[in-house]
Amino acid sequence: MTLLDDYLAEVRDHVDRTLDGLVPRSDVEPARLHEAIRWSLFPGGKRIRPVILYATGEVFGAARENLANTAAAIEMIHTFSLIHDDLPAMDNDDLRRGRAACHKQFGEATAILAGDVLQTLAFKAVADDLSLSAEMRVLLITLLADTSGTPLGMVAGQQLDLQAEGRTVTLSEIEIIHARKTGALISAAATSGAMIGGATIAQMDSIATYANMLGLLFQITDDILDVTQETETLGKTAGKDAAANKATYPGLLGLDGSRDAALKVYGEACDALAEIDENTGLLEAIAGRVLSRVQ
Amino acid sequence: MTLLDDYLAEVRDHVDRTLDGLVPRSDVEPARLHEAIRWSLFPGGKRIRPVILYATGEVFGAARENLANTAAAIEMIHTFSLIHDDLPAMDNDDLRRGRAACHKQFGEATAILAGDVLQTLAFKAVADDLSLSAEMRVLLITLLADTSGTPLGMVAGQQLDLQAEGRTVTLSEIEIIHARKTGALISAAATSGAMIGGATIAQMDSIATYANMLGLLFQITDDILDVTQETETLGKTAGKDAAANKATYPGLLGLDGSRDAALKVYGEACDALAEIDENTGLLEAIAGRVLSRVQ
Numbered sequence: 031m032t033l034l035d036d037y038l039a040e041v042r043d044h045v046d047r048t049l050d051g052l053v054p055r056s057d058v059e060p061a062r063l064h065e066a067i068r069w070s071l072f073p074g075g076k077r078i079r080p081v082i083l084y085a086t087g088e089v090f091g092a093a094r095e096n097l098a099n100t101a102a103a104i105e106m107i108h109t110f111s112l113i114h115d116d117l118p119a120m121d122n123d124d125l126r127r128g129r130a131a132c133h134k135q136f137g138e139a140t141a142i143l144a145g146d147v148l149q150t151l152a153f154k155a156v157a158d159d160l161s162l163s164a165e166m167r168v169l170l171i172t173l174l175a176d177t178s179g180t181p182l183g184m185v186a187g188q189q190l191d192l193q194a195e196g197r198t199v200t201l202s203e204i205e206i207i208h209a210r211k212t213g214a215l216i217s218a219a220a221t222s223g224a225m226i227g228g229a230t231i232a233q234m235d236s237i238a239t240y241a242n243m244l245g246l247l248f249q250i251t252d253d254i255l256d257v258t259q260e261t262e263t264l265g266k267t268a269g270k271d272a273a274a275n276k277a278t279y280p281g282l283l284g285l286d287g288s289r290d291a292a293l294k295v296y297g298e299a300c301d302a303l304a305e306i307d308e309n310t311g312l313l314e315a316i317a318g319r320v321l322s323r324v325q
Numbered sequence: 326m327t328l329l330d331d332y333l334a335e336v337r338d339h340v341d342r343t344l345d346g347l348v349p350r351s352d353v354e355p356a357r358l359h360e361a362i363r364w365s366l367f368p369g370g371k372r373i374r375p376v377i378l379y380a381t382g383e384v385f386g387a388a389r390e391n392l393a394n395t396a397a398a399i400e401m402i403h404t405f406s407l408i409h410d411d412l413p414a415m416d417n418d419d420l421r422r423g424r425a426a427c428h429k430q431f432g433e434a435t436a437i438l439a440g441d442v443l444q445t446l447a448f449k450a451v452a453d454d455l456s457l458s459a460e461m462r463v464l465l466i467t468l469l470a471d472t473s474g475t476p477l478g479m480v481a482g483q484q485l486d487l488q489a490e491g492r493t494v495t496l497s498e499i500e501i502i503h504a505r506k507t508g509a510l511i512s513a514a515a516t517s518g519a520m521i522g523g524a525t526i527a528q529m530d531s532i533a534t535y536a537n538m539l540g541l542l543f544q545i546t547d548d549i550l551d552v553t554q555e556t557e558t559l560g561k562t563a564g565k566d567a568a569a570n571k572a573t574y575p576g577l578l579g580l581d582g583s584r585d586a587a588l589k590v591y592g593e594a595c596d597a598l599a600e601i602d603e604n605t606g607l608l609e610a611i612a613g614r615v616l617s618r619v620q
Binding site: 054058059060062063064110114117119120137138139140142143145146147149150151153154157158163164165167168171172175176178179180181183185186188189190192193 | 349353354355357358359405409412414415432433434435437438440441442444445446448449452453458459460462463466467470471473474475476478480481483484485487488
């Protein structure tokens with residue numbers, strides 16, 4: 031265990047307890063809906079978006095209790111997108127976070143509704159967060175809506191990704207798709223942490239650059255792992271990008287070229303952090319951990 | 326044209342212009358997603374939720390510009406629920422508002438995303454509404470989330486409805502399902518209008534009773550029309566409740582018994598309005614118009 035490992039475990043525990051309090055218990059009717067939500071939320075993945083939010087907030091002195099609901103909201107939005115992405119009409123994936131996808135376990139109709147209502151619960155979590163001023167809450171809700179919605183957010187990225195399947199896509203198109211599909215919400219995590227912590231405009235700019243680079247780093251390393259890892263290790267179906275004929279970094283740059291790209295993006299993330307006159311060691315360590323998945 | 330007809334046309338026009346401004350244009354990428362949203366939003370149905378919101382707000386002296394975004398948000402949430410309800414995994418309906426359902430026109434994947442992002446845009450519309458205080462906006466967002474979510478809102482009602490298919494359901498179970506599936510959002514429309522207008526607690530109570538009765542009146546009359554009307558007139562598939570073996574008022578009470586129930590519920594809606602010391606003529610006329618669909 032390193033300092034980072036301790037931190038990751040701490041945040042994961044804090045987020046899980048927050049999520050548990052925000053989602054109706056599975057013995058409340060409609061129980062099947064709440065079971066489906068909890069099936070997809072717990073046990074969670076790496077909780078990387080909450081980790082980024084907490085770490086960024088703490089750089090600027092935010093208390094953990096002021097970060098908890100927003101972090102949980104972003105994790106709920108992320109989970110809603112996973113549930114809907116896995117549906118037969120979308121990526122048609124049976125495996126998620128190491129077990130049956132929501133629609134395999136509870137049926138398609140319940141999975142659609144579970145995803146829908148996770149989005150609702152996410153916005154409610156921020157609107158109800160009495161630890162923050164109403165002004166801060168509406169700013170956070172707008173940020174979450176923009177980064178998870180359209181035309182620049184996650185759902186827009188999913189639509190562009192759908193439209194890109196089966197045709198040749200350039201590197202710049204891939205980057206636009208990824209920036210929306212996964213980058214936007216990662217960026218929202220960092221930005222909202224900085225907002226709650228009261229960062230200056232200049233600090234927010236540096237954090238935004240860091241977050242964009244970190245999002246890109248995730249995508250490149252995910253693409254590499256999709257090629258190099260087994261399904262069992264990955265916890266989701268491996269090799270599905272190639273099977274779906276999706277544009278990926280290894281497909282365009284090869285494995286070595288992709289590893290070089292990851293290293294370059296990591297460097298740019300660190301450069302952005304160097305501009306911030308606070309202790310950003312944790313954020314640098316997070317980027318390093320992501321990079322280390324493929325080095 | 327009556328005074329009510331003029332009012333309905335005016336509100337519909339105001340809501341449509343507001344919605345048009347809140348949804349990305351269909352030439353903005355991802356264009357297909359925005360086309361799908363607009364396909365389902367325009368031309369709209371009766372816009373009954375916005376009408377109720379405007380009429381309630383105006384009872385308490387709210388300016389129309391303070392009501393517009395919240396009304397549009399509720400219409401977006403309603404439309405998202407229609408898009409997802411029509412999906413093959415849910416009600417599997419090909420016809421909506423007199424033309425092809427979203428998934429028939431744009432495919433299932435895009436329809437899922439269009440519904441998802443309409444919810445996002447709805448919360449954004451309220452969070453961004455600078456005509457209201459931040460305090461009012463977070464209260465409205467919580468209200469919308471509670472009434473469209475779970476365990477007491479629309480999505481919970483859809484889940485209960487799914488679970489009720491194909492088995493015998495009591496009248497009290499039907500009422501619980503309908504109160505969540507359609508009543509909650511209608512109630513949200515009335516309550517948010519009253520909140521924005523600055524109604525007192527006692528007035529809010531009376532409005533809540535009115536709204537609950539109005540929601541029930543809609544359900545009873547919808548159930549009757551599903552039996553008595555042709556698909557062409559209805560603009561959606563007729564007879565589908567019976568085909569799906571769904572519990573309905575005519576199924577339980579017969580057509581005459583259902584018409585009697587509608588009349589009784591209408592009376593209770595008017596009784597609630599009588600407790601409010603303001604001009605509630607418009608709200609009474611709206612209830613009368615709903616009743617008149619089946620008398």
